[in-house]
Amino acid sequence: MTARVAHALMNRRIWIVVGLLALAAAIWLIGPLVAIGVYRPLEGVAARLIVIVAIVGLCVARATLLRWRAARVNAQLLAQLQGGQAQPAARETEQAPHVEELRNRFDEAARLLKTVRLGHAAQRGGALSHWFDAMTRRYLYELPWYVFIGAPGSGKTTALVNSGLSFPLAEQFGRAAVRGVGGTRHCDWWFTNEAVLIDTAGRYTTHESNRVLDEDEWKGFLGLLKKYRAKQPLNGALLTISVSDLLGASEVERTEHAMSLRKRLQELRAELGIRLPVYVLVTKADLLAGFSEYFANLGRAERTQVWGFTFPLAEAGAPGFDLRAAFDREYRLLHRRLNEALPELLSAEPDTYRRDLIYSLPQQFAGLHEVLGQFIEQVFSHSKFASMPPLRGVYLTSGTQEGTVFDRVMGGIKRFLRIDPVPPVAQAMPGGKSFFLKALLQDLIFNEAALAGADLRWYQRRRVIATAGYGLLALLCALLLFGWIGSYWRNRVYVNEVTARVPAIDQRLLNTTATNAEDIAHALPVLDAIRNIAKANDVDPDNPAMRYRWGLFQGDKLQSAADNVYHRALDELLLPLAARKLEAAVRNAPANDPAYAYQALKAYLMLYDSAHYDPVFIEAVLDLENAPSLPRGFTAAQRDALRAHIAALFSGRVVSSPFARDSALVARTRDALLRLTFAQRLYVQLARTLRPAAAQYDADASRMAGADAALVFRRQSGASLNAGVPGLWTFDGYWNVFDRRVDQAVDAFAREQAWVLGAKQTEALTPATAQTLANNVRSLYFDDYMRVWDDYLADLRLQDMSTLAQATQVARLLSSQDSPLQRFANALAHEVSLVPNGNPAHGLTAQAQDKFNGARESLAQIFGDQQTASSTATTDASEPESVVDAHFAGVRELTARDSSSAAAPMSDLIKQIDAVYIYLNAADSALRGGAAPPPSDAPDRLRAAAGRTPTPFRQMLVELSDAAQGSVTSVQDRNIVQSASANIGQFCRQAISGRYPFARGSAIDVTPGDFARLFAPGGMMDDFFQKNLQGHVDTNAQPWQFVGGGGAPFVSSFQNAAVIRDTFFPGAAHDPSITVQIKPLDMDPTLSEWVLDVDGQVVRYAHGPQAPITVKWPGPGGTNQVRLQITDLSGATDGFVVSGPWALLRMFDRASTGAGRGSEQMIASFSLGHKSFAMQVTADSVRNPFRLPQLEAFTCPAKS
Known part of the structure; x- marks a missing residue:
């Protein structure tokens, strides 16, 4: 447990947690003491918590991201290894029955690698032990990786199996179960607690089975390492050379073998882009005669030691390093050590035959010197054209004692004495033992995992990213410091400037009085100054520049204090003027404008009735009242400022007038308004308030007649053609605005006038009464509807047609297929047809009623039934909108189709206009040719037809008829003038x-x-x-x-x-x-x-x-x-x-x-x-x- 605690204390993550706790404690305890001037940014509990949570959150997010990336790469690697267990090669067909079993075992290996603590054996323990495990746990991706490279049969796998290392799968499935894992890569993966060992196929080295396929698989294998371990694909390479390959092959074969290994090492260096140490393992050393006898008495611990030599790092990395000389020196030391141990071994061995073999081992070893040295030199010799990984050392090993030994000494003697050679005899040592492997791997090679260099390109990217990150962090810190310092000084200047303004503004406030409208020009600058006192030095307290912020801005506090002073100034200067203005509006209301009087009275009473207070309404009334009474020279900017002050005065609170209510004035105004009927009072209010809402339905000739309207129509008064009938008095304005609001307005207005006019309303209006009042309001509306349209139509005329070309153009447009006159007539008929005939708002009942009325009217015409006709008329008149339809019946009849003809009367007029157009064209052609225009009665017939059409079509058609005749005559007269000038004028001028x-x-x-x-x-x-x-x-x-x-x-x-x-x-x-x-x-x-x-x-x-x-x-x-x-x-x-x-x-x-x-x-x-x-x-x-x-x-x- 003590060792585990010591290991945990050395863990980086432990100290990161400790550092975060210390930083949080410092922020919590020392933060309130940090001050920038008078401002303490970490004084509040919430501020400190936010900073602590932010720092911890960033650290946790970074750690989570790194662990997620490591886990993702680890999972991808395992999936890549697991993904293809099937063996496509024909030579591996015999392993097919074991494919599914190996897949299951690899799945189990992956599960164990994700749960076992890599780096030390799993132990049981309490919660603290599990916490230590979690903090020190490493992924497969994080272990050192080594690759075994060697020719087929060079003893790579034998060395690994008998190395004495701990393999996680061996505990559960036995030592042989690890072979074949990762077979789709044609290599064996050996997972230990200390490292990952990759045993590559021998054909990867020699490319002897299929050169192209073996080369592609080898480079694909290197690519896999590069992809999943970009930083450091490998920590080292173990190059295996068996004694049998060295002693049993000819010199040419050894050279070819050496060149193959050299090329593989060059490819390893080039593809991975790193400089990794290469350890040469001379395997199957037991094939040297006398090896088993020489080392027979070694114990388990002695067999795990290293037998070989490691080149010093300083010497091997120095320029001019002589590899062969260093190899010879170190090899001779090993040979001398063998000779030094002979006396003791020979004296301890009683068997003469075995003693002879023991004695011969140093000589056998010496015989291997030249062959191995030459081989090493061929593989690792320096080249100017290719970079080679450095040779770290050469080591002799034996995984198991099998095969036929090589006795080069006796073979040489027999060849010298010309004695027939005796066939080699296989080793008879019972039970294979591992020699010189475990310590080599576990204590030497694994401990030198850090010697391998990382991918320089990866490091360069990381260095660039890290430099940029640290630079950005430093820049942010500098910016933060700079921002705080700058913000502090700017706010200090800002506060001083605001403070310096206060005395002058106080004095101006004391010297300013506002008793009438003329004084408003003097009061506005004072109010502006008070409202903007916190906007000193071009600072907007509501949206300050970033240079004033950084947590130090004082404008909100100054603005709050300024607002209090500002509202007091509004109450002292502006409120009395506003109250007097509303009172004057009531007093001076025109007798012929009841809507104005009502609105003024309503606003005036709101200052004495908090229950009905409406600041928006009061502001609107004051805005209208102030416009004509402002002093001369009052600019638009001053008007905008006044509106803003009025809005600030009345918004956000209930304001009462500082003066007593003038009851006599209120009574007189109420009496004047009560002389009007309820409908009159309501209609003038609706007409004023609903007109903006109906503006979207404004009607004019440009909209009604289409794009060519401006080429055809004009206003006799000179008004713009785009200025027409207000939308409130249009079809859509009536049905979509006025009609929908009038019924509701009746009840609301009845309630409102109870307090505005002092009318006593003890109970709500009955439906019948409300409907009657609404119809009365509609009647007033329809009167205005007809008047507005009559005035507009009477002002509408055709464009100027003083010339033949103009008259021809107007006639052409009016008679075109998309005639503006036809479109205008259709649109006009729609606008003045308010009776809900088929209107969706009135549903199918109205349509059925129309059909019924049509049938009754037909019967009345057939049988002369006056009662039926009268009844039908009465039914039509029952609709309140029928008064408008009747007034404009001529317009509707002009575009309506009756039962006797397929075309509407307007179509006949268009045909007559077309006849006029044809006449004008013919006259123009004739006159251009110098001939008289052809006779035509088209203009006269058009004038006659015009007499049967309603306004404005009558005036338009008469204008066109007159213009057609007059323009032709005018051109004819002009031609006469030209003829006279040509035939008479020249001679006349010469003569007189x-x-x-x-x-x-x-x-x-x-x-x-x-x-x-x-x-x-x-x-x-x-x-x-x-x-x-x-x-x-x-x-x-x-x-x-x-x-x-x-x-x-x-x-x-x-x-x-x-x-x-x-x-x-x-x-x-x-x-x-x-x-x-x-x-x-x-x-x-x-x-x-x-x-x-x-x-x-x-x-x-x-x-x-x-x-x-x-x-x-x-x-x-x-x-x-x-x-x-x-x-x-x-x-x-x-x-x-x-x-x-x-x-x-x-x-x-x-x-x-x-x-x-x-x-x-x-x-x-x-x-x-x-x-x-x-x-x-x-x-x-x-x-x-x-x-x-x-x-x-x-x-x-x-x-x-």
Whole structure:
């Protein structure tokens, strides 16, 4: 027991447990004394327990993981060994009957290896003994592993069987039962308490049976070792060489044998990647003549000793180590030891024959020297091209004394004397004994298990992992220390900064008062400062940065203290304002907004009634009230801050007003609200509260008409097309929101108004009363429903169709297969059909009732049964929603299919729109080609059909009809303008541009021919008008314009041209001419006469009778001249001559003209040489060519 306790005390696991206990005790006892500043992280019991449990848990988890991995590898190894007991080789067929027995025995071996304490014999004991066993127990994987390598028959198995080691299975099944275990690997596994010995098949060494198969199995075996013992696959290799192989083989055979062993050792080194010691066992030493006789008197203990030599580690590992010299030296020492013991052995042996054999053993041993030395050198000699495992030592053993001995001494003598050899005689030593094995294995080889190196790659991986782990641990510790130090200093600065803020905030709080809404701007900064006092130095107490944490953060304590001060400040500054605001809301509630008054009164009373206190409702009312009364310049950020302060004031507690309740105000407000009916009060509340909940059901043309709605529809008011009817007043809004809430709201509102309005409700509403009230509320809702939809539909129009392309596009979309108009009509019919006809909410009963009503209506139409029809109408009207359906009956009929036709009226309208679209396309094609559009009555028929449709379809269809006609006409007019510009405009501009009489100051005249070509009857202007504009221009309008309106600048050119034609081409003349009467009026007294010669037509005046004279232009003279001359009393003359086709007009341009008695008359006054005279000029038409504004106003036809 003492030895076991000492062994346990040396166990690593024991000290780990002791260390954990000591660490836990230190944490528990010393932890409360550890402080960082004023903070003691391990002061609390819970904190210490958490740390202790965490450390123990990590250690236990690591130990569990390591044991689990070891157990898993051990189990996998056993399973791999156990997995294939069947022997596929033909040479092992005779063992088949024993396969099942060996499997069962291997299972038992595996069970024993998992339960027996490996390393020392099992003993009985108490609980302490079992605990020691559990703590010192090792797995098969943890024992040293050795492999036996040797040629077939080299004595590997014999040496193991007779080694004297303890095998767990031998106690239960006998020593022979261990053979064959692991046969699928073609090797024997020997499990001892000290090590695992692997006896490989001899063919693995020589590859003599099947070279490829033997080589694959050998490397597979090495791979198995590498897989399950990655760190150290083997602790050593035992190379067996039998005396018979050394002495009985030729030199060539020994060389081949040595090369095979050398190659196997090289493969062992290369495949496993480790440097492991090799122990050479020269087996069957008993085959040396005299061996049995020489060692016959050895006792059991003496037979277990080591007979051989071990090379010193320092010498064998030194550079330039001479293996053969060291071998010879050590071998000679063994030989000398044999010789030294001869006298004593010879004197003690009475038998002469045996004495001779004893005497011959040293010589036999000496004869083995050269052969064995050469063999060892061939196997282990140094090579620059391959790494060899080091030779640890050479040892001679004998497992049993069987076989024929080799007498090399007598054989040499007989060969020398040429005496016939005598056949070798087999040993006759009764009962085999084991020589020189047990101590070699148990005391020497097993104790040197640590000499084997580990896989360098495995160690490198472990070293990298360990270095990384320790580095990470050191980094974590450094980070933890750094974090604690940094957190301590930051929190210290943070606390100091918060503390420094307190006096200033206290002073600001004392100096701040809030008595009205204007003061709120001054109170907000103070409240913000108090609320954020713990947020100093950019620290958020609710979510501090990691650099402030590490278990040392003080913000939560500071925030708690700040919250207390903050709530007191809210009560002092904000609560009075809020209470006054709610009171003012009640006092100033608009008389026409009962919902507002009710909500304000309800919020006001909550401050005096804790049973009905609702902080969210109060906050909402205050938010609405504050918006219009905030000071000018109040920013959005300030509004958000105010909302946050109000929420903090009322949330989380019941707040009461600091002022007495104004009972008179409450009474007046209640009286005003009670003047409304119950239904009115409830409906205005529902309409206000349910509207947000129904927002998802908002209806507008974009949703109802589809993706093309924006291309077809617009709002006349200019509002967005996406802004339509609020969802509360839609089909889904009614059935999914309003209808579901109204019945419940009746009872709830009745209870609520008991304390809001002070109404006395002694008992709950009866079902009949509640239903009546609900229907009254619905009636108000339906009134709004119809009004909202009427307003929206009246504002809906078709898109702008001022051009032919726009009108064509709208017509195309409206008449398409997926017509937006059709979709809108269907959606609209759905929205305004509230009667539950087939509505799932009303079940099959309503559907059956509808069928019954339909049948009765049909009978009434057939038999004229007024009572039946009346009854049916009454049944329909029994539904409260029928008022909406009746109001919009026209819309529903537009999309409904009756029994006489398969298509709904809307389908016929779509067809008529399609006809308009076809017409517009045809007109567009014709007009593009310069032809007149084909005649069509499609727009007129559409307008006629529009008169039978409801709003808004009537307005839309009329718009489309007008646009179709107007756009075609507009394009036609535009084509006319373009034609006129092309056919007339260019010549016109060349002929008159900058020429007289159109440009009065110009010296260049319009030629009479060009003037006639343009303006004469049948001329360019007149001809174009008669052919192209006659039916398109309204000549009754002043000024002229196209029949469809517009085009005034263009049409005015032709209007002016017509006036010019009528003025200058009287009587449909082809050449321009002017006929006027000239009558002298007065003359300067110093003049004797003046003479006007108009191309041979002379008008003379000499203070005589003032008789008018008619002249024509051009005159008969053909000179195209007009001459005006005066003569004074002395006979001197003065005057001027004007030449050109427009000389007469140019002459009068030099006069000062004044109006006469009519438009056809003018007074022309001339002044020559400071002498003046006047004449009266009268045209033969009211269109006076000398005062004709159309001349100057005329412009050539051109595109605008």
